[in-house]
Amino acid sequence: MSRPSRDDAWELLTRFTDNPSLLKHALSVEAAMRAYAGRFGEDPDEWAVVGLIHDFDYQQNPTEDTHVHVGARILRDLGWPEDWVRAVEGHASYMGVPRDTTMAKTLFAVDELCGFLTACALVRPDVSIAEVPVKSVKKKLKDKAFARGVNREDVRLGIEELGVEMDDHIAFVRDAMAGIADVLELPPPHADS
Ligand SMILES: [Fe+2]
Numbered sequence: 543m544s545r546p547s548r549d550d551a552w553e554l555l556t557r558f559t560d561n562p563s564l565l566k567h568a569l570s571v572e573a574a575m576r577a578y579a580g581r582f583g584e585d586p587d588e589w590a591v592v593g594l595i596h597d598f599d600y601q602q603n604p605t606e607d608t609h610v611h612v613g614a615r616i617l618r619d620l621g622w623p624e625d626w627v628r629a630v631e632g633h634a635s636y637m638g639v640p641r642d643t644t645m646a647k648t649l650f651a652v653d654e655l656c657g658f659l660t661a662c663a664l665v666r667p668d669v670s671i672a673e674v675p676v677k678s679v680k681k682k683l684k685d686k687a688f689a690r691g692v693n694r695e696d697v698r699l700g701i702e703e704l705g706v707e708m709d710d711h712i713a714f715v716r717d718a719m720a721g722i723a724d725v726l727e728l729p730p731p732h733a734d735s
């Protein structure tokens with residue numbers, strides 16, 4: 543098949559997923575991948591598709607024995623490009639697929655951070671996500687009790703593998719998510735009154 547489009551990815555995602563939190567996670571990662579593709583001179587539409595689809599099998603296959611195992615098989619059966627499927631596999635370290643492309647490294651580096659930034663935004667409903675300070679995100683990363691489902695080691699490793707600077711990476715992903723804050727139903731920018 544020709545390279546799958548965003549419509550193909552959305553159709554596949556929503557065929558397997560109706561949980562609003564999971565859909566918002568997919569949209570967050572899509573936004574971050576699109577933004578990084580632009581920065582790295584890659585194709586934003588292709589990277590966006592990979593971000594959108596990376597967890598499409600998760601709702602129905604939430605265990606390490608099934609998540610990504612099932613999804614990757616489906617993507618290959620559908621004829622998705624092998625480098626995209628490998629990037630999807632790489633976001634789950636337990637798959638043992640090396641993150642040997644910038645696409646794969648970026649997906650891994652933004653995935654957990656998107657979830658963490660969502661948690662940071664939701665605890666401050668009075669502040670728009672665009673205004674969440676990098677400093678407070680870093681402080682919360684050190685607070686083990688906050689958003690404990692987010693794997694801090696994965697966040698650290700993702701930054702190291704991608705070779706980006708932590709403050710810049712957090713701000714970059716935050717700003718990408720802020721661009722679709724309305725879709726993500728995160729606190730909107732302050733209205734002047
Ligand atoms: Fe996943």
Ligand SMILES: [Fe+2]
Pocket residue numbers: 567571596597653654
């Ligand atoms: Fe994810």
